[in-house]
Amino acid sequence: MNLTETKAWSAVLADAESNRDFSLRAAFAADPNRAADMTLEAAGWTLDYSKNLVDAKTMRDLRAVADECGLKDKIEAMFNGEHINETEDRAVLHVALRALSGGAVVDRGTGEDVMPGVRKVLDAMANFADEVRSGSWKGHSGKPVRNVVNIGIGGSDLGPCMATLALAPFSQRNLRFAFVSNVDATHFAETVRDMDPEETLFLVASKTFTTLETMDNAKTAREWILKHYDGDSAAVAKHFVAISTAADEVAKFGIDTANMFGFWNWVGGRYSLPSAIGLSLMIAIGPDRFREMLGGYEAMDRHFRTAPLEKNLPVTMALLGIYYNNVLGAQSHAVLPYDQYLARFPAYLQQLDMESNGKSVDKRGRRVSWQTGPIVWGEPGTNGQHAFYQLLHQGTKLVPADFIGFMRSHNPIGDHHVHLMANFFAQTEALAFGKTADEVRAEGTPEALVPHKTFTGNRPTNTLVALELTPATFGALVALYEHKVFVQGALWDVFSFDQWGVQLGKVLAKRIIPELTADSPLAHDSSTNALIGRFRAANR
Numbered sequence: 001m002n003l004t005e006t007k008a009w010s011a012v013l014a015d016a017e018s019n020r021d022f023s024l025r026a027a028f029a030a031d032p033n034r035a036a037d038m039t040l041e042a043a044g045w046t047l048d049y050s051k052n053l054v055d056a057k058t059m060r061d062l063r064a065v066a067d068e069c070g071l072k073d074k075i076e077a078m079f080n081g082e083h084i085n086e087t088e089d090r091a092v093l094h095v096a097l098r099a100l101s102g103g104a105v106v107d108r109g110t111g112e113d114v115m116p117g118v119r120k121v122l123d124a125m126a127n128f129a130d131e132v133r134s135g136s137w138k139g140h141s142g143k144p145v146r147n148v149v150n151i152g153i154g155g156s157d158l159g160p161c162m163a164t165l166a167l168a169p170f171s172q173r174n175l176r177f178a179f180v181s182n183v184d185a186t187h188f189a190e191t192v193r194d195m196d197p198e199e200t201l202f203l204v205a206s207k208t209f210t211t212l213e214t215m216d217n218a219k220t221a222r223e224w225i226l227k228h229y230d231g232d233s234a235a236v237a238k239h240f241v242a243i244s245t246a247a248d249e250v251a252k253f254g255i256d257t258a259n260m261f262g263f264w265n266w267v268g269g270r271y272s273l274p275s276a277i278g279l280s281l282m283i284a285i286g287p288d289r290f291r292e293m294l295g296g297y298e299a300m301d302r303h304f305r306t307a308p309l310e311k312n313l314p315v316t317m318a319l320l321g322i323y324y325n326n327v328l329g330a331q332s333h334a335v336l337p338y339d340q341y342l343a344r345f346p347a348y349l350q351q352l353d354m355e356s357n358g359k360s361v362d363k364r365g366r367r368v369s370w371q372t373g374p375i376v377w378g379e380p381g382t383n384g385q386h387a388f389y390q391l392l393h394q395g396t397k398l399v400p401a402d403f404i405g406f407m408r409s410h411n412p413i414g415d416h417h418v419h420l421m422a423n424f425f426a427q428t429e430a431l432a433f434g435k436t437a438d439e440v441r442a443e444g445t446p447e448a449l450v451p452h453k454t455f456t457g458n459r460p461t462n463t464l465v466a467l468e469l470t471p472a473t474f475g476a477l478v479a480l481y482e483h484k485v486f487v488q489g490a491l492w493d494v495f496s497f498d499q500w501g502v503q504l505g506k507v508l509a510k511r512i513i514p515e516l517t518a519d520s521p522l523a524h525d526s527s528t529n530a531l532i533g534r535f536r537a538a539n540r
Contacts, residue, residue: 001069002362002493003322004370008064015058016327022053024432024458042313043299043476048463051432052320052400053328062319063309066491071315074490079305081108085266085497086363092497093264094271094482098297098475107266114264121261125279126287128241128259132201133172133286140235145201149178149191150280151221152205153213154502155269156243157181158351160205160280162344163273166474167293169341169410171284179280180221183213188220197228202240203280207263209242209249212506222254243276268497270351271482274475289471296475304483314483317402317462321488324400324460325371334392334401335378338424341469342404346378349481356485358501359494372492382423393431393455400460403428404477408468431459 003009028034028050038050054062077084081091089109096105096114100122104113131137135144150160161179164171171177178191192200202221206214222236229235236254244250245262261276273281274294282290304314324330333353335346357373379387381403392399405424409417434457440450464480466473489496515522515532517539522529 002368002370003065003069003326003491006065006068008061008068011061012058012065012323012327015055015061016323019053019055019058022055022458024051024053025434027055028433040311040313040316042303042307042311043296043480044466044470044473045300045313045476045480046465047313047316048465049316049320051428052460052462053458054320054323058323059310059316059319062323063315065322066309066315066319066487069491069493071309071487071490075305075486078486079301081106081114081266083109085268085495087495087498087500088265090497091266092268093266094268094274095301097267097272097274098294098301098479100291100294101298114266117262117264121263121276125261125276125282126290128261129279129282129287129290132283133175137201138238139198139200140229140232140238141198143196143198146174146199147176147178147192147195148201148203148280148283149180149195149221150203150205151180151214151217152203152243152277153181153211154351155272156205156211156214156277158344158348159270159273160278162342162348163278163281163293163474163478164284165344166341166469167281167285167289167471169469170286170289170471172286175284177280177284180217181213183216185220188217192221192224197225197239200225200239203243204240204253204255205243205277205279207245207265209244209246209253212509218253241279243279268356268499270355273478285471293471293475296470296472296477297479298475299472300476300479300483304479314480315487317480318484318487318491320460320462321374321400321484322491324398325374328398330374330398330400332375332377332397332399334399335376336381336384336401336403337378338381338403338405338420339469340380341410343380345404346376348478349378350376352481353485355499355502356496357489357492357494359489359492359496362493363495368492368494370492372494373488381427382420385423385427389427392459393434398459400462401431402462402464404464406466406469406473410469428461428463430455431457431461433457434459 035048035050040047078092079095081093083089084092091107091109093105093114096118099105105115106113132145137145139145157179164177180188180191204218225235225239233254237256240255241259242250242255243261247257247260250260251257261279263272263275263277267275274297304312309315321333335349337345353376354373359372360368362368391397403424405421434455437450437454440453445453486496516535522532
């Protein structure tokens with residue numbers, strides 16, 4: 001059942017109609033307890049959702065929609081290892097990667113308890129990370145590692161890249177971490193330009209060891225290492241490890257399969273950071289901090305699974321997003337972290353959300369008649385304020401936004417954090433309440449400028465705050481958004497854990513690759529034929 005098929009959905013639509021003139025100014029004036037009543041806490045995080053265009057009745061009706069759609073049962077099905085990824089006949093068990101304080105987690109399709117395998121890989125990662133961090137892992141010439149380069153793409157890049165920056169305050173600073181994803185050779189060339197091959201370790205992350213972009217970059221990295229060592233193939237095993245399950249391909253590449261870290265088909269790439277895909281992060285922050293992060297994930301998992309809907313952070317954020325997307329017609333959602341360490345978090349969420357719920361058919365294969373996933377975007381504050389906040393404040397688009405901040409800074413220099421957080425608090429206040437024409441006039445503004453300096457307000461925001469960015473609060477934050485995406489997919493009745501939409505372009509690219517360097521006839525459309533012809537001519 002999708003949200004439009006529920007009886008409660010008509011009540012939500014009626015709420016929107018009756019609240020057509022809803023005013024946040026009026027709502028706060030009428031209810032002095034509004035902020036307290038619309039504040040939730042879990043796993044080190046506080047969510048204030050009072051600056052949203054909803055009242056208590058609308059939230060009750062949205063929760064009723066979730067109830068009618070069987071949300072609680074769907075949550076249990078995921079945690080219980082049911083094969084809810086039906087198009088690939090797989091369980092969805094990224095939650096098992098951080099279920100370290102519990103017992104068995106069983107894949108109901110195979111009957112296997114996955115936790116022994118999870119713990120085994122985690123222990124292997126920890127042993128390897130300790131070797132690199134201590135300097136006991138040596139390159140082919142006997143030098144310890146100073147540069148760790150992760151080669152992957154999509155979930156094998158966005159997660160560890162984002163997280164290694166996010167948790168940089170906990171990183172071992174004598175190690176340098178870099179990430180190569182783009183098949184554009186510039187990405188590799190600029191990344192290794194100032195690196196010493198003898199001090200460089202590559203982590204090649206590809207489940208099948210066949211991903212085009214990843215293997216192109218991995219082969220170029222191997223050539224770079226071999227060139228330095230005059231073609232000595234024994235060097236490869238000392239400068240490469242694999243995050244993969246394709247032992248034959250890994251061995252063929254020259255990597256010792258003893259240095260291969262596996263993961264499982266029940267982990268989608270965009271959910272794989274707590275798996276071996278996070279090896280670069282574990283090397284950076286160490287096994288103990290990595291486990292603290294897993295503890296944060298698990299705390300939010302437990303909250304999501306057990307908290308009633310009215311107290312549930314991921315459910316609340318998901319329902320608000322559905323209200324804007326499916327009732328008020330918002331097309332995008334902004335994520336605005338006021339912490340430079342989270343600079344890559346919006347990019348990470350783009351994949352998490354848009355690859356999961358960017359679907360146009362429901363679970364029965366029918367074309368949907370309702371909007372599914374929004375466009376997710378954002379930049380860290382205060383940079384965004386000087387770039388696109390003009391549209392947020394005075395533009396014609398409705399853009400709900402999440403503001404993410406921390407009460408303490410890892411770098412308490414001068415008044416920087418005070419100024420940062422003053423902007424953080426001020427922006428949500430300004431977006432919510434705006435500035436009336438009369439208030440502008442009262443400042444002595446010339447009448448001709450009054451319309452230009454008036455702010456309508458009623459621009460909705462969530463405020464997410466934690467005491468400090470730590471491995472635990474970071475893990476909980478990622479899990480919060482993972483579960484938000486799950487809830488929205490469940491109510492839209494789409495499969496959130498496959499991504500068939502990324503395949504077609506890959507298939508066509510493989511067809512075009514040999515055509516770019518040959519003179520064979522072309523059988524594409526006239527535009528593609530002409531563009532390939534231009535490329536051929538430029539590279540003769």
